[in-house]
Amino acid sequence: MAATPTTQNLPTVTAYELKLAWPLGAFFIVFFLAPLVLLFIVSLYTDTTMTHFGLTQYAKFLLDPFSLKVLGATLWLGVEVTALCLLLGFPLAYVYLRVPGWAQSVLILIVLLPLLTSVVVRTFAWIVILGRQGIINTALLELGLIDSPLRLLYTEGGVIVALAQVQMPLMVLPLITALTRIDPNLADASAALGAGAWRTFWKVTLPLTLPGVIAGCLLTYAAALSAFITQTLVGGGQMLFMPMYLYQQASTLNNWPFAAAISFIFLVAVFAVITVFNMLGKISQGYANA
């Protein structure tokens, strides 16, 4: 399909774009790309004193069931957090569009609040809520619903809930944007053609929101995987995820080459997941440019 007249008539601005992108580009090269290259070189050493080159670190990780289990658990944790965010975030975004202006401000504030709070404060708040003597256990005990405190803290469920709270804005904001872009007449047209609310949702609203769903999932997933502090403090010592795993190798065991290799394997694994997400996004892109 040919471009629309508006895009055809736009002047070519590539020259400006490149010039203006230089400061940020330089920043990224010095502080992101260069360290990454260094990291990769470090990962190619076979021993902790960094004297011999070889691929033994990668082999060590990929042949070690424990390491693979940590990688799998981390990637799966991201899926669970993303799914929970989507499950809770979609109705929230849907409600957001249907409430008056003042209620929208309140909803956005509630959604953004986790981002405005320090990660450490927020995480200790979750410990207070989920702990053995925490708010939930105390309330349930007082109500006589349970006889002994439930184990909430230091469980995967606890980590998922705490992460979902933090990542919620990353899911809800793209969803709201996508829902806002849908012509309200479409729902009316669907209803007038005899479709009930569910049919309108599945056949019209959801397909047209897919780009927002993909974007939200991408952001949430990437953020959940690397949330070092929340994973560690709420998860406790029993659960090991990739960020903590490589931190232990680097800081505690001083095994820099292995830590670097873990980083790279993690990077590639996350990259693979995100590429799949992105492909889904490309497929659904056609829907958005109505």
Add this chain to the structure above:
Amino acid sequence: MQGFRRRMTAAPSTGQSLVIDAVTQRYGAFFAVDHVSLDIKAGELVALLGPSGCGKTTLLRIIAGFILQSEGHVVIGDRLMDGLPPNRREVGIVFQNYALFPHMTIADNIAYGLAARGVAADEQKTRVKDMLALIKLDHIADRFPKQLSGGQQQRVALARALAVKPNILLLDEPFAALDKNLRLDMQIEIKRIQRLAGTTAVLVTHDQEEALSMADRVAVLNAGRLEQYAPPTEVYDAPKSLFVNTFVGTANTLPGKVVALNGEATVALDIGGDIKTRAPTVPVAVGDRVTVCMRPEHLRLADSGEGIAGIVEMGLPLGPSIVHEVRTADGRALKVTEPRAAGAQPRAPGSAVRVRTVGANVISIFPAAAA
């Protein structure tokens, strides 16, 4: 096409009558629609005409079921619609922006309502094919809406609405987004399809030409109230109110006072001179202040003699007619449209003229607004 024709002739009218009974829509103290009653016959095309904010779109949304009216009733056929959601009203809508589903092909768009009603798949296919033939787009059934021109999108929107054989077809300013040449083509096209399908249709528009040319009857709305409900020629020739007279077509207005009433009326104009008019549609008494409404094509210019004295400000030769703007002694501008003979030139600006009417039966008077 053949299949569709056959079915149409077998059941010539799928449309139902529509009764709007004292429908009122209130927002606090504001009346968006104020006790409007309309009786629309099966197969009829009625235009709701009025300026923006007159309540015509609100009324349309009430008929469709998107808004529940504060008072009054909507009856389609013999079914009372009050409280029924839009998806159970059997009403088709064509929106101003068409509201086609952007992620579906035009064939899928047309099939949408059929699928929602649980029509069998092969029956859906036949119906979609018939509709595509009707709108002459069968060669591009697999395109997406954004790949279509405005006129094509509109035809798809119409086909989508008609595919489910609605009892009533609602058209919400469907031509507003089209350019002028295409608009006339589409007006003819839609009228053709509406006739062929025998559907009762309600057209919302602020364009008087569109209303007059397309509708069997025109309902003129102003500030939520129904001003007149009559065939187009009657609305134009015998407007029931000053608003209708000035909104539909153009009208020169002059203030005056009624001096005689005997079948027709005689009004003494404030700028001097008497003028004979037809019997008032709104009762007035001798001595009442009135507004005299004269359409430009009902006025003629003369060099001297009887008539309202004025000075030509401008003359525009428009081909078949000549329009003059004449400034009267009290500074009012009168528009005069006369047929133009071959070779006739407009009068020179500054020339003194007399403005006469072509007859009393085309001049209307309405009580002057109390102010």
